Amino acid sequence: MPVRRRRSRRAEGATRISDVARAAGVSTATVSRALSFPDQVREDTRRRVLETVQALGYTPNAAARHLRAGTSRTVLVVIPRRSNPPFFSEVLHGIDSTLSEAGYAVISGNVGDEEQARRLVDLAHSGRIDGVLATSGLAPVFEGRSILNASIPVVAVCAEIEGSRSRAVLIDDGACARAQAEHLLALGHRRLLYVAGPDGNYNEVRRFRGFVEAVAEAGLDPSADIVRHPGNYMFSGGVTAARSFLSMADRPTGVVCCNDEMAIAFAKTIRDAGISIPRDVSVVGFDGIEFGEFCEPTLTTIQQPRFELGATGARLLIDAVRGNPGPDPSPIVLQGKLLIRDSTGPARLR
């Protein structure tokens, strides 16, 4: 896109370092030092410079600083498009608090279509970005170029990035899914519905595996006693699964959902059809979004440390960007915990 002004288009009247230098009667180098290395300039010089900066309302031009310094103090956060906002919003809050406190700006990039992937890859390669935080295990790729080979640090949050050695902050999806299953099994449920996440999704794969293991270890036959229904982490997935459930001849009595939104929509839909929760059917969610306390009945779920996931990932990234790779390349695994509320209860005898 063409620039309109004849020369540079810099904001009219924007104060430059040379303006400050002239007004303070020093060189630009001294102004720069007074701002960045205050103890390298004499007390009175420094004060004079800083007062002038104040008086003129000077803010250093970031582009010039970045060009010179090679660092932008900006990181990119890659977010799965539209999926699961109540969960990610709190992860993002942890990310944002931590990064902004450390002086980093956060550019958020939704990853959806090809075009978006291209832009994110370009962004990562343009020098505008010091590091990437990827939630959801997705690493944008376009025409063979990936965010992973932009020679900037990448940290994964909530899911590892396939084929990457990036540091990661996770919860133990498998163990949490086992906890979901074991809770229902302990209540006497013997036929279970599993409402899945998207096929191949990092968390879905691990959760389903943990779930199946727990069922098998309880002496049941996973292939006979589990019904698996595909889902999408959204309300609509819960509704679809519920409709399918309602049409089953031999309905499961325990339902494990791969996230809370689906669990809530599932519960609402079968309740509307006259099924009582937990008397007839027990439902377990996964995530611990706030909403689980305000739906009917309140949702038994896995409480994820959402803020912590984000904050820890952000801290890891800051370390990496600053060139202090943590001592340990293995993932940091935080604990989720089972939160028993009103959507689960004993299985009724047949």
Added chain:
Amino acid sequence: MPVRRRRSRRAEGATRISDVARAAGVSTATVSRALSFPDQVREDTRRRVLETVQALGYTPNAAARHLRAGTSRTVLVVIPRRSNPPFFSEVLHGIDSTLSEAGYAVISGNVGDEEQARRLVDLAHSGRIDGVLATSGLAPVFEGRSILNASIPVVAVCAEIEGSRSRAVLIDDGACARAQAEHLLALGHRRLLYVAGPDGNYNEVRRFRGFVEAVAEAGLDPSADIVRHPGNYMFSGGVTAARSFLSMADRPTGVVCCNDEMAIAFAKTIRDAGISIPRDVSVVGFDGIEFGEFCEPTLTTIQQPRFELGATGARLLIDAVRGNPGPDPSPIVLQGKLLIRDSTGPARLR
């Protein structure tokens, strides 16, 4: 913060425009033109350059480009801290889709404490940002400097910015609140509880005003027939209001909430205390978050065009950044509409 390398810290091995120029046997100017103004270079030259760009994996250095062009193709979106995520996430989606499609990166800034305000003001003045989109009517200010005097365009979404001539995209809060009230009044409710937003909040003020007007026009006495309870747009505000409601001697039968989260939490809390909705009490929310369809009972509310609010604001900002100020400086007002679901019903005769 000191830079660590001796010279510039540019990414090792990052391809520069001169590398491409040399490899393609042309000047840097030609490479630049081939990339930015393809029709200014001869067909075969252009192809040779573009192939070289591909082969070398060249992406222009954004800092250099910005420094030279005076534009960063980046905008700042200011978001109220932690307030009302289910509502804003969809507004943000509209913003983000529109801006990223137009090639703009989005830096998101939560506005909370003083320190954050300082950083956002600095950001706006640093030349890193081409424009600002402010949701919620808040314009960060620090020590007299404001985001508003950074000589970059500002567009307000969902709320006007006080003391600013910025373009704005709004819904008609007053009319929507009247619709809430009129709905309850038409159902025969004569004593109403209003669960408010934060004091002084742009939307709260207008909604309450519209609400009171409708009540007065119905021939009731606002000072006698309305109970106003403060709130915060969060679940906790709804819970608090509900507790207060439960302790009232002469309980209102109709409840108007300033947003859906409070309405949902309010409804849940009074239901837990044995009150039936809508038989005993009717509840109306405001926003139209998805969750309103999955709570018990489903929530009568005002459906806001959330995506459109964001998308329209983004488009306005893009125009302003490109120097095409819209023809009309007055706010764009989108329509919210009353969505009648199961949380409201006829008032019972006393």
Added chain:
DNA sequence: GTGAAAGCGCTAACAT
């Protein structure tokens, strides 16, 4: 402790 000056990578004005 301070100043002079080079140069980060790019684009646009000017020259050819």
Added chain:
DNA sequence: ATGTTAGCGCTTTCAC
């Protein structure tokens, strides 16, 4: 149609 070159605003040597 293409090349040469100045310079965007800053930081950081290097010299004093």
